[in-house]
Amino acid sequence: GAVVSQHPSWVICKSGTSVKIECRSLDFQATTMFWYRQFPKQSLMLMATSNEGSKATYEQGVEKDKFLINHASLTLSTLTVTSAHPEDSSFYICSATGGGSDTQYFGPGTRLTVL
Amino acid sequence: GESVGLHLPTLSVQEGDNSIINCAYSNSASDYFIWYKQESGKGPQFIIDIRSNMDKRQGQRVTVLLNKTVKHLSLQIAATQPGDSAVYFCAEIGGFKTIFGAGTRLFVKA
Numbered sequence: 001g002a003v004v005s006q007h008p009s010w011v012i013c014k015s016g017t018s019v020k021i022e023c024r025s026l027d028f029q030a031t032t033m034f035w036y037r038q039f040p041k042q043s044l045m046l047m048a049t050s051n052e053g054s055k056a057t058y059e060q061g062v063e064k065d066k067f068l069i070n071h072a073s074l075t076l077s078t079l080t081v082t083s084a085h086p087e088d089s090s091f092y093i094c095s096a097t098g099g100g101s102d103t104q105y106f107g108p109g110t111r112l113t114v115l
Numbered sequence: 116g117e118s119v120g121l122h123l124p125t126l127s128v129q130e131g132d133n134s135i136i137n138c139a140y141s142n143s144a145s146d147y148f149i150w151y152k153q154e155s156g157k158g159p160q161f162i163i164d165i166r167s168n169m170d171k172r173q174g175q176r177v178t179v180l181l182n183k184t185v186k187h188l189s190l191q192i193a194a195t196q197p198g199d200s201a202v203y204f205c206a207e208i209g210g211f212k213t214i215f216g217a218g219t220r221l222f223v224k225a
Contacts, residue, residue, distance in 0.1 A: 002161075004158075006158075041123060041220075042123065043123065043202075043204065043215065043216075043217045043218045044159070044204070044215055044218075091156075093158045093159070095158075095159075102147055102208045102211075102213065103147075103149060103161065103164065103208075104149075104206070104213060105161060106151070106158035106159040106160070107158050108157055108158045109156070109157060109158045111156070
């Protein structure tokens with residue numbers, strides 16, 4: 001139980017394009033989803049928290065117009081990196097909580113490479 | 116959750132030895148704690164959890180110890196194997212907030 005998937009697992013794009021990453025809870029309803037980015041050999045950095053049906057709460061320093069988050073259903077949240085640049089290259093990981101539990105279950109991550 | 120982007124401390128152990136990974140947490144009100152394992156290129160995996168009304172919990176080859184007096188959490192891995200090589204994160208949960216530790220990279224030497 002408590003499986004979270006992400007798609008795609010790896011994406012390479014040209015600078016200036018937008019990339020959408022999906023996060024799905026496969027066997028539970030995720031009332032809250034979290035988006036993290038992680039640089040090599042560093043810990044997780046929380047970008048934003050989203051609750052189903054409401055606007056995401058962004059951490060300080062994260063541009064909400066740059067990283068668009070949509071949590072339209074209890075099983076799907078999307079992160080869109082708009083007008084991606086090489087400095088946006090990173091490992092993006094989502095997690096989800098649900099069923100009254102505070103435990104975050106993580107997706108496998110999406111590696112974004114912007115050329 | 117929050118976290119801090121830091122370069123990770125490392126722990127190197129010999130295969131077969133026991134590993135102890137430590138974590139200091141910050142919020143006295145945290146009442147739930149989790150250890151996660153993250154292998155290279157993958158998302159973190161839940162390993163074991165413990166509630167604040169306990170001081171020890173055992174799983175398969177792993178034990179978590181909680182010392183609320185000094186706000187310290189540890190993860191013990193018995194008979195460490197090469198497959199245990201990963202980054203280990205602690206997480207403290209309380210007051211509708213999850214805070215992650217910086218993580219420790221475990222290297223297992225054959």
